[in-house]
Amino acid sequence: MAVNNSVDPASWLAEQIEHRDQDLLRSMVKTMAEALMSAEADGLCGADYGTRSDERTNRRNGYRSRDWDTRAGTVELAIPKLRSGSYFPEWLLERRRRAEQALISVVATSYLLGVSTRRVDKLVEQLGIKHISKSQVSEMAKVLDAQVEAFRTRALDAGPYAFVWLDALTQKVREGGRIINVHVLVATAVNANGNREILGLEVTSAEDGAGWLAFLRGLVARGLAGVQLVISDAHTGLVGAIGATLPGASWQRCRTHYLRNLLTTVPKSAQPWVATLVRTIFDQPTAEQVRAQHTWVIEALEAKYPAACEHLDAAREELLAFAAFPREIWKQIWSNNPQERLNKEIRRRTDVVGIFPDRGSIVRLVGAVLAEQTDEWTEARRYMGLDVLAKARLRMICGDTPQQNPIPQTLTA
Structure with a gap:
């Protein structure tokens, strides 16, 4: 030659x-x-x-x-x-390595967007490039590592973060020759400017108190402060972890997931009626009327469905914590639905992968998705108005913040 x-x-x-x-x-x-x-x-x-x-x-x-x-x-x-x-x-x-940085960027971005290896192969074929293997796609995607690590370890200096949403997603990963389930813990909050911001993520072996405690301690060490309300499902050990790391913060149990749990205590034929009855609690215009309606619903259920009555009575404080805050934001803080929409986007990307080769690849993909979402939220309009956040902070300064909810003896997610 x-x-x-x-x-x-x-x-x-x-x-x-x-x-x-x-x-x-x-x-x-x-x-x-x-x-x-x-x-x-x-x-x-x-x-x-x-x-x-x-x-x-x-x-x-x-x-x-x-x-x-x-x-x-x-x-x-x-x-x-x-x-x-x-x-x-x-x-x-x-x-x-045979690929230049521009091609690596194309492949990594495609991997991030949830494009399968086969589709990535077709994509690079259009650029005149020969077959690219699954291992090459994964290797090139590692260029995201530095970006994701910087995002995960950044200082949380846009606080105070009055409202925090927590959730966990299950993903499959290969470890020790077996396929196991691991849990991705994700925290989202509203910062002092009223914008939503993803605080961090962590991959744990079990969704238990130890995992949540370590996750929240890490967020506090990075600057998480000023939390007044944490919204989540009833994850095992989470409420105790909140009490240990975020003193003074209340816990709001997601009303959507709670209602699903409550309906399991009544016959299927009665579920539509009970669901409608419980929803009237959240239709009330003031905090006093919310609590009064909760008491009335308990009394209405007592005769025919004592198990549901007891279930609803035990969940009083954790279900009505939202009522202590300005009514303008009740719909945003009484459930974990905002976090669920984010989870749906994460699953759209991770479902393409199916089984991850290691935990690092989960952090890489999910972390990149979350970093991208945070950037979009930064440019979007405020999630909460500054006047409403000022009211919430004033409530805390005046000492009107409700007492932290007691930790339930038994929690069902």
């Missing part, structure tokens, strides 16, 4: 145009890259190619072929070989 060791740009371009090369950009990339490698090899030899010189310290020994994937397509490069030692263009190619 032989390549041109010097290039006359004008004559070379005229030749390409004359022959009407259909892949002009690819030819340009190939020619320029090989010319640069030839010049570098000459420098290592101490003399130009084909010239006699007393200063020569090494000689050429032909070429070896190497495919290089670029935005212009796959380019077959002729890399110079030396008689003594070896030459490799580190500035152009990384050892054991």
